[in-house]
Amino acid sequence: MPRKAARLVGVSLLGLAGVLVVVVAAGLGFRAYRQHLAAETLAIHSPMGVQEGEYVDIGGIKQWIQIRGEDRDNPVLLFVHGGPGGTTLPISSGWRPWEKHFTVVQWDQRGTGRTYGAAGDTLAPTMTLERMIQDGVELTEYLRTHLHKERIVLVGHSWGSFLGIHMAKQRPDLFYAYVGTGQVVGRTTFEKAFELTIARLQARAASTGNSEALAELAPVAARPTITQENRLIAEKWSSAFALPPTDRIQLAGPIPPRFMPDFSLLDWYNWRKGVAFSTKYLTGRDGPMFRHDMASIGFEFSIPMFFIDGDADGVTPGGPAEQYFNQIRAPHKEFVWIRGGDHFVPFNRPDEFLAELMSRVRPFARN
Structure with missing residues (x-):
């Protein structure tokens, strides 16, 4: 040149x-x-308010928590996120009204977000259901001391509902009530979701006149168990039909996630890494949600129990949760359907979710 x-x-x-x-x-x-x-x-300007973010020593590692509320005298609500690894910090601006009635605690669990960023892959040997239940118990005990409360309200979403209900079962003395949403009860939850996916694929194949798809899907629909062969068939036709997800996080809050304050580009990097890391150890056929059925911990609970599920949830369909709930024995229990709600009702319909918390759960949270 x-x-x-x-x-x-x-x-x-x-x-x-x-x-x-x-x-x-x-x-x-x-x-x-x-x-x-x-x-x-x-920003919280109330003289009785609390707005904190800090690492706390839990389970031998530094774990990140955020605490926000307008009145320290309000009950404490611990939100146990899903995913696994799905920190709720950047997607929670719709909960601002919750903070008028509860002191809301968000927790980056072991293997999640800032907690993952502080420890990295060294956490791998400790990524077990048993260890994370104990983490939740230790965190709750810290919150009782730090915020001067006898008990707190426990809310678990998706994976967090599976983790949270174990916490409630093991240490009911720590909680006023348990609230599950997108409630996972074990393998049956995911088998029902798989069955619904196959039905959607059959409907798409029929509407497009795809005889090959109908022929391959028919035996799967007759026995929709989650085998490797059936999963490959579902993935093949989901891709071929470009089947969109049934549930999307359409957030109802004033702040888009990318503009959430105090959430850096490094935090986004750790969020993505944490999701991949946690998924590796906690999901799939060998993960605790697939291997452990809720019936194994029994149906007796000594605190009020609430399930708040969307009736259009395609990720964790509410049918298996309702069947399990009907067998629960508790001093008080309520199953609430959010009509038209999907898997993400705490995020895309936060005001409606808060209304249920206030009318059903809040009366049990006595200071």
């Missing part, structure tokens, strides 16, 4: 790099500005 042409190419590349630097800097600056506005929107 002639020297002049090479010089022009070099100048062009430098110019392009400069443009990219300006664009990136502008994007980061805009994000920082939006985060500043979001921080003002979400």
Whole structure:
């Protein structure tokens, strides 16, 4: 290449790099500005309020928690997130009204978000249901002391409902009540979800006149167990039909996740890494949700029990949860259907979820 042409190419590349630097800097600056506005929107100014974020020593490691509420005299609500590994910190701005009535605690569980970022893959040998139940118990005991409460309200979503109900069973003395949403009861939950997926695929195949798909799906529909062969058939036709997910996180809050204050690009990196890491150890055929059925811990509970499920939940369909719930014996229990609600009702219908908490659960949370 002639020297002049090479010089022009070099100048062009430098110019392009400069443009990219300006664009990136502008994007980061805009994000920082939006985060500043979001921080003002979400700030708690009440003299009795609490707004904290800190690492706490739990289970021999540093685990991140966030505590927010407008009145320290309100009951404490511990939200046990799903995923596994799905920190709720960037998607919880819709819970701002909850903080008028509860002191809301969010917890990056072992293998999740900032907790994962602090410890990394060294957590692998400890990623067990038993260890994480104990983590939840230790956290609850810390919250009782730190926030001067005898008991707290426990809310578990999806994987967090599986973890949370074990916590409630082992240490009912720590909790006013248990609330499960997207409640997992074990293998039957995922078998029902798989059955619904096959039914959707059959409907799509019939509507498009795809005889090959109908032929392959028919024996699976006749016996919709989650075998490797059946899973491959479902994945094949889900891809072929571009079958969209039935449940999406359509957040109902003032702050988009990418502009959530005090949530850095490193936090997003650790969020993604934590989800992949936790999924590896806690889901699938060898994971605790698939291997352990809720019937194994029995049906006797000594605290009020509430299940609040969307009747359109395609991830953890409520049918198996309702069957299990009907066998529960507790001093008080209620199963609540959110009509038209999907797997993410605490996030996309937070006001409706709060209304259920206030009318059904809050009366049991006596300070």
